[in-house]
Amino acid sequence: MSASLDRLRALEFGPDITHVMAVVNLSPESRVAHSKVGSPAEALQRAREYRDLGASFIDLGAQSSHFENAPLTPAEEIERMLPALSLLVDDGFVVSVDTWKPDVAIAAVEAGAVIVNDTGGLEDPAIVALVRDTGVGAVAMHIEGANPLQVGYRALEDGRPEIVAEGLADRVRALRAAGVSGPLLVDPGLSINYRSDYEAYGQLQLATIRAIEALRRSGEPVLIPVPRKAQTHRMLAYLTLSIEYGADVLRVHDVEAACDLVPLLGRRLGATG
Secondary structure (H helix, E strand, O other): OHHHHHHHHHOOOOOOEEEEEEEEEOOOOOOOHHHEOOOHHHHHHHHHHHHHHOOOEEEEEOOOOOOOOOOOOHHHHHHHHHHHHHHHHHOOOOEEEEEOOHHHHHHHHHOOOOEEEEOOOOOOHHHHHHHHHHOOEEEEEOOOEOOOOOEOOOOOOOOHHHHHHHHHHHHHHHHHHOOOOOOEEEEOOOOOOOOOOHHHHHHHHHHHHHOHHHHHHHOOOEEEEOOOOOOHHHHHHHHHHHHHOOOOEEEEOOHHHHHHHHHHOOOEEHHHO
């Protein structure tokens, strides 16, 4: 893990740099068909394609996060994830593991993952201890629920992006005070599916992207998980806005589009050195 962690710590962040975090889904239940892979070998091939395009990270997930899907047991999720994760680590990738389950996060870090993308909000003491004790990176994400499968309606009132930003800044301070010293990213949680009105939630997602500067109050790089829309032109609008407003990291299913648009819009892909 030390070599991968060194690569993570060496990544440069700055006002003109955007990194791409490419999603590779090991969950056949996922609704985003083009980011799904059917085997560890296919995961490695897809990750290599994304690296060639300019992605800095691979975000590997084995549990679908849509609230209509059933939860896997930790053992089932680990069985899906570890063979692909091992191949990616051996090939030199900086791998993020997308999970909210401590047992899965622990197994993934032991296998070489160096970012815990905790979709439970980085609140579970076991995951906080894992991140603190190993020095790996983590994503502090806003979620209104215990995990993505236990969400209801997201609050949509005016001023919500600033409220989320303040909450994430408080969470980062608490994590640092608890001894977490590794790299942190803050994520306003735009990829979580809620039962809220679709169009109203979409407007909140746009308002949050426009409030990236408020998210910087945490003092950590800002990760925007670009919402995957049924209409490609809408996804591209959210992606473009995220780049224009200076996202430090884009978590995307549409990797080729992201890696093309970042330099087109005058920013440097983080993986290009």
